[in-house]
Amino acid sequence: MTRDSLTPFMSKGNESAISPRRGEDFPEWYQQVVRSAEMAENSEVRGCMVIRPWGYALWERMQGALDAMFKATGHKNAYFPLFIPLSHLQKEADHVEGFAKECAVVTHHRLELHDGKLVPAGELTEPLIVRPTSETIIGATYAKWVKSYRDLPILLNQWANVVRWELRPRLFLRTAEFLWQEGHTAHETEAEAIVETEKMLGVYGEFAENWLAIPVIRGEKSESERFPGAVRTYCIEAMVQDRKAIQAGTSHFLGQNFAKASGIKFLSRNNTEELAWTTSWGVSTRLIGTLLMAHGDDDGAVMPPRIAATQVLIIPITPKPDTRDAVLAKAEEVAATLRSASYAGEALRVEIDARDLGGGVKSWEWIKKGVPLRIEIGPRDLESRSAAVARRDKGPKEKEFLSVDSLAARVPDLLAEIQQNLLDRALAFRREHTRKIDTKEEFYAYFTPQNSEKPEIHGGFALAHWNGSSEVEAKIKEDLKVTIRCIPEESEEFPIEPGICPFTGEQSARRVIFGKAY
RNA sequence: CGGGGCGUAGCUCAGCUUGGUAGAGCGCUUGGUUUGGGACCAAGAAGUCGCAGGUUCGAAUCCUGUCGCCCCGACCA
Numbered sequence: 195m196t197r198d199s200l201t202p203f204m205s206k207g208n209e210s211a212i213s214p215r216r217g218e219d220f221p222e223w224y225q226q227v228v229r230s231a232e233m234a235e236n237s238e239v240r241g242c243m244v245i246r247p248w249g250y251a252l253w254e255r256m257q258g259a260l261d262a263m264f265k266a267t268g269h270k271n272a273y274f275p276l277f278i279p280l281s282h283l284q285k286e287a288d289h290v291e292g293f294a295k296e297c298a299v300v301t302h303h304r305l306e307l308h309d310g311k312l313v314p315a316g317e318l319t320e321p322l323i324v325r326p327t328s329e330t331i332i333g334a335t336y337a338k339w340v341k342s343y344r345d346l347p348i349l350l351n352q353w354a355n356v357v358r359w360e361l362r363p364r365l366f367l368r369t370a371e372f373l374w375q376e377g378h379t380a381h382e383t384e385a386e387a388i389v390e391t392e393k394m395l396g397v398y399g400e401f402a403e404n405w406l407a408i409p410v411i412r413g414e415k416s417e418s419e420r421f422p423g424a425v426r427t428y429c430i431e432a433m434v435q436d437r438k439a440i441q442a443g444t445s446h447f448l449g450q451n452f453a454k455a456s457g458i459k460f461l462s463r464n465n466t467e468e469l470a471w472t473t474s475w476g477v478s479t480r481l482i483g484t485l486l487m488a489h490g491d492d493d494g495a496v497m498p499p500r501i502a503a504t505q506v507l508i509i510p511i512t513p514k515p516d517t518r519d520a521v522l523a524k525a526e527e528v529a530a531t532l533r534s535a536s537y538a539g540e541a542l543r544v545e546i547d548a549r550d551l552g553g554g555v556k557s558w559e560w561i562k563k564g565v566p567l568r569i570e571i572g573p574r575d576l577e578s579r580s581a582a583v584a585r586r587d588k589g590p591k592e593k594e595f596l597s598v599d600s601l602a603a604r605v606p607d608l609l610a611e612i613q614q615n616l617l618d619r620a621l622a623f624r625r626e627h628t629r630k631i632d633t634k635e636e637f638y639a640y641f642t643p644q645n646s647e648k649p650e651i652h653g654g655f656a657l658a659h660w661n662g663s664s665e666v667e668a669k670i671k672e673d674l675k676v677t678i679r680c681i682p683e684e685s686e687e688f689p690i691e692p693g694i695c696p697f698t699g700e701q702s703a704r705r706v707i708f709g710k711a712y
Numbered sequence: 713c714g715g716g717g718c719g720u721a722g723c724u725c726a727g728c729u730u731g732g733u734a735g736a737g738c739g740c741u742u743g744g745u746u747u748g749g750g751a752c753c754a755a756g757a758a759g760u761c762g763c764a765g766g767u768u769c770g771a772a773u774c775c776u777g778u779c780g781c782c783c784c785g786a787c788c789a
Contacts (some may be wrong), residue, residue: 209750221783233775240780240781284774293788327789360788361786361787361788362748368788368789372789374789444789479789480789511749513746513748552713552751553748553749555749555751556749558750582748
């Protein structure tokens, strides 16, 4: 007997569901994960994506959790226009500088048929831009609303789409149109606005870690990475599995820049005319890409239970027609029992996949989609009152048989374990690939791929001293495509310790985080 | 917008050098056998070969133009 004749049962053998694997070609792996998890796909329009139901459900979960956190911190939702008069954008010089190059511009408002072709007609007297962000139009609105210190603070958020005409789109990470939320607040005092900026950064950090199981570094951006028009930009920065950094959320202290540009003025308690202090903060559908790159494995997406749209997927195994109904009934019963249990303060989200397909096919589909727990119930389980339970954070073939009567009690614990495991895993990964570096040579070696023909995954985060100059930053960026991801908030992991800048030999007040970024 | 590559079935691609009228695998549909881990057999549907011109008796194949996509740079959440 040849070896080949022994293997027809395992036609796919030990192959991973996603090809190439992460280590082979990370960008391609990512695209395959997005596609095979049915999260999104490219659309007819360059740079724009179709977010599929499984991807949109994830976004809805993110919206739900964040929205509750915004409300809990005193914010209300509102909606501002998609179109912004061109003249508005012009008011804040840095802002123009930052966004002008990627604005979609609306110049006409009508189409006419000429020789069978539709052509734009009805030219607008003033072109409109499609919002790349809404500081300007919201500022103009706030200017009308604010007359007195009694009108402050204004604490609003909007859920919206924005357009930034990107030249090199990537699903979720960088698309021409994307979904996000943007908070915009106006305050009486500088101190109050700074508190707000920091508070919302805290909200994002908590959300990333507690819900997405993604450890993030809270910090401030250097001048060159700052939001156009901001006085200070804070961020949460995550490391994904190719060891690159991704900015997962930002919070900006805008000082009085936008208030000045938009005329947000009020009469103070001292009867003097003052400019308001404003902030803005946002996260986008980029979080979905971040999540996939942080937790995904060679079999596809891995959803942390707390954010997963479906936490438990029940697969009825129905090999024989005569037991089919009984198995399906048992699956329904188990689903109902589980739905009455809860995890992290919410009822369990349980689905049954009763499609008439082979069990293996269905399992792999849900593995690729990243459902945290799969429960298989077959005819043999009816007798033994058991079910096969598989965790997405373990190997695809690892199954544990549990008594169906224990599921309602056990599943919430399993979900909690998975959630914790994903966070621990991601944190360990980041720590493993974060290094204190004190010489220029080591720094350059760290960020230079061994094989320049086909650059492998290398480097990570470097904790290095820096003299604070933009020139040094620019030089490093030019040489290595490495930038300062953030100046981290002081913590046990990132203590403030003075030293010597390895690039200039000058004094440095503290280490900052360098890395390659998305 | 600069440099490189590629457009052939839903997807991945072969065919092109040397023109002769459309192929494979996967997927899909139907029927049967299967089903506790990506099943098998049989039958079937599916492409104006990116688009427009040109050369030719004849173009997926050669020529010109054009559009789109991907990768590398510049820019960015």
